[in-house]
Amino acid sequence: MISNWLPKPYRAYLSLGSEIAVSLALPIILGSLADGYFGIEPLGTISGVLVGVILFFFRIVRLLRDPALDIQAYKPGDEKKNEQEDEPLK
DSSP states (O other): OHHHHSOHHHHHHHHHHHHHHHHHHHHHHHHHHHHHHHTOHHHHHHHHHHHHHHHHHHHHHHHHHOGGGOGGGOOTTHHHHHHHHHSOOO
8 A cells, every 4th residue: 555655754745735635626626517507607616716715724724733744743763663553453
């Protein structure tokens, strides 16, 4: 799986990037689909953009409160200590 070839800090950042991308893109896509379905051309996309920006803002605020993703807290030898934690139980 991904845990075998990607160090733990990078997995955290990849997860964060995915969450941010989805929180921005999904409301815009849904707004665009609502535009086509209901015929309210710019309103759905604009509301999707606003909802996406609000979700993005809340995700950044939550990130600032969570020190687990802080790069300064990561030390280069940590992944060797955490390899045992990442392996599934046999």
